[in-house]
Amino acid sequence: MSGPKDAIALAEKVLTLLAEGSFSATYKYALFIALLDLCLEQTSKRGAPPSVLTTRQLAEKTIELYWPHAIPFEGQAVLRQGGTHQGSQAEILRAIAGFRGRHAGSSTELIFRARSRDEKGFEALVRLVEWKLIEMPIPRLQVLGGEEERFLYEYAWTRDIQRSEVSAYQRRERSTFDNRLLLRPRVAQWFVQLNGVLRPLIQREWARMVAAMNGLPELRLEEFLFGASRISLEAVRSPLRELQSGRCFYCDGQLGERSEVDHFIPWSRHPDNGLDNLVVAHDRCNNAKRDFLAAAEHVERWAQRSRSLAGDLEDISQQRDWARDARKTLGVARAMYVRLPEDARLWQREKTFEQAHKERIVEALAA
Ligand SMILES: [Zn+2]
Structure with missing residues (x-):
């Protein structure tokens, strides 16, 4: 056949x-x-x-x-x-x-x-x-x-x-x-x-x-x-925010009252509430990112966080009784980014998109 x-x-x-x-x-x-x-x-x-x-x-x-x-x-x-x-x-x-x-x-x-x-x-x-x-x-x-x-x-x-x-x-x-x-x-x-x-x-x-x-x-x-909306991510917002020193994951600006938990790999592409997939961002940054895949600089920071702050993420997972599977979450990211077409564009900030720097991304996710 x-x-x-x-x-x-x-x-x-x-x-x-x-x-x-x-x-x-x-x-x-x-x-x-x-x-x-x-x-x-x-x-x-x-x-x-x-x-x-x-x-x-x-x-x-x-x-x-x-x-x-x-x-x-x-x-x-x-x-x-x-x-x-x-x-x-x-x-x-x-x-x-x-x-x-x-x-x-x-x-x-x-x-x-x-x-x-x-x-x-x-x-x-x-x-x-x-x-x-x-x-x-x-x-x-x-x-x-x-x-x-x-x-x-x-x-x-x-x-x-x-x-x-x-x-x-x-x-x-x-x-x-x-x-x-x-x-x-x-x-x-x-x-x-x-x-x-x-x-x-x-x-x-x-x-x-x-x-x-x-x-x-x-x-x-x-x-x-x-839909993603039925599970409240509220329980992990404040510890994740602390982990980011009170700054927005995407623009690094100081977070005010209106911060939201964002799925780094968008929910619509692969539903994953695992702790490694969650970051805290301004509501405006979160809204601008929507269902797009984030650009290389964000991927590098994100992969780095899973590695260098693994202990802290593990603590949050224990304290808040929240699932965490870094291997799986990073595996999904790798699968998605590796198969991107050469001319794909990725979300950087607000309404700005940039060319996918695939080599950088693949390297960041392989480490
Ligand atoms: Zn922001």
């Missing part, structure tokens, strides 16, 4: 898959976004995207993606994302909502806090979601016109895989189950390149399906399902 010849051919195929849906739940959207995210996050120090992903990684990522969906919408009920009749629910989402209900006090509860409160329960959840993905969405994702065409990834199990085999592997007992997805040549690289285009398309399709299942207008749903 010959796979797609370039990134555009891959994108075309992905769009066909999204449209063809033989799915009765939103799993294929989650699986696609999980693949995009993992290709970004697993990018190596030298900028090489991964060639292998595991079902375990996909399961954890899937839980992360559904986590904000697993609370009542506008105080009513958790929105339906699967099941064949009124009142039924996609199994994965039901399991996540159950775990959230048991461990999360508020609707903005962060996943890793709930996780640290019940490690065992979370492990059981991951195993269930992993099994569900193995059983159905992973083998079904690449089915076009009734036939499976493995143009994204290969895997070694068949559709009659038994849960006992997977359970044995999950308990690290003897098992024939192989948890790897072997990505086709260049697929990871293309996913990273196409991330900015595919992600919003997939999210829109996802919101559309949820809207249709629940008889709601799509517009209200996109923000609920994928």
